[in-house]
């Protein structure tokens with residue numbers, strides 16, 4: 001395992017150079033990897049493993065769009081695609097990729113099929129870490145580990161097809177066979193990880209829940225909404241407010257940050273922008289730091305996991321989710337964004353772009369009127 005220096009701290013990582021696919025194939029040659037669930041991670045991980053020559057089957061409930069998708073993706077009913085329980089029985093490594101709420105509901109069935117020497121694989125530390133809430137307590141004679149790709153299953157697949165790899169974390173919770181390390185790293189390579197860094201179940205889930213509620217999704221939307229509203233309140237148009245809040249960030253600046261870091265992006269902006277960013281970033285850090293501390297506490301005390309379990313297990317959860325997403329989608333900011341996206345030159349080449357102009361005007365007018373009447 002390579003030791004690398006991350007900003008002054010030494011950490012262990014596993015790369016494809018030291019752990020090539022041929023080694024992963026050798027380790028997994030006698031295993032049947034059962035990917036349970038064909039939602040978002042399921043397709044990415046199952047297809048990448050299949051293309052990497054691993055003996056992979058899918059377990060998915062029938063009469064579902066996900067079943068149809070698996071068939072469309074080349075999994076054959078009765079050969080490589082089964083009802084969940086049949087796949088659980090056939091698999092020697094169970095990749096438990098149902099939604100976190102469904103993992104709780106299906107746990108008694110899964111547990112029944114975890115016979116001695118099998119492995120239980122997760123892509124999140126949730127079920128095990130919060131086991132008092134989830135009831136997921138595996139038998140002692142199976143390996144339990146995780147590989148958590150740091151991105152969506154769609155990106156995992158896309159990057160694999162481009163010959164690239166998403167970075168993933170890995171952790172071993174239980175090594176019953178003595179082979180847990182080889183098994184988990186082989187799976188990490190087989191699902192298409194670029195490199196793997198070590199963590200444990202608790203750290204994986206604490207950082208993941210904090211990140212998605214924080215800068216990755218929750219905080220970023222909150223900051224966008226706050227800045228957009230200030231600009232609108234001060235008389236800026238929706239298009240100007242959206243461009244200065246979101247579009248420039250996603251289209252121009254973040255790709256530069258992704259390429260070479262924040263300092264490099266700053267260095268490649270105007271001196272006026274640089275000065276302002278350098279003067280203001282610490283104020284934003286200090287203003288938001290108490291919220292991030294509150295968030296971490298909420299994660300660490302199990303409040304966030306309990307809320308997620310309670311709300312996501314409700315039968316009408318999708319209906320309520322759709323209402324909340326509609327609120328975002330129909331907000332003036334994201335309606336403005338829809339129009340801004342349609343005006344990108346690459347989107348205008350499409351034949352369907354012709355009627356956009358009139359709908360653009362309508363969207364801005366409708367949204368402006370709506371905001372004004374609310375205000």
Ligand SMILES: NC(=O)c1ccc[n+]([C@@H]2O[C@H](COP(=O)([O-])OP(=O)(O)OC[C@H]3O[C@@H](n4cnc5c(N)ncnc54)[C@H](OP(=O)(O)O)[C@@H]3O)[C@@H](O)[C@H]2O)c1
Nearest residue numbers: 037038039040041042064066097098099102123124152153
């Ligand atoms: N989303 C990501 O990109 C991502 C990234 C990193 C890690 N992870 C982790 O990967 C795991 C899988 O996440 P995901 O986002 O792929 O999940 P998801 O898309 O929400 O998974 C849905 C899967 O669960 C099945 N399912 C839901 N309720 C069920 C029930 N009551 N009985 C049987 N099957 C049920 C769905 O079948 P139907 O289609 O039939 O409902 C589908 O196969 C989670 O632990 C997650 O935290 C996800």
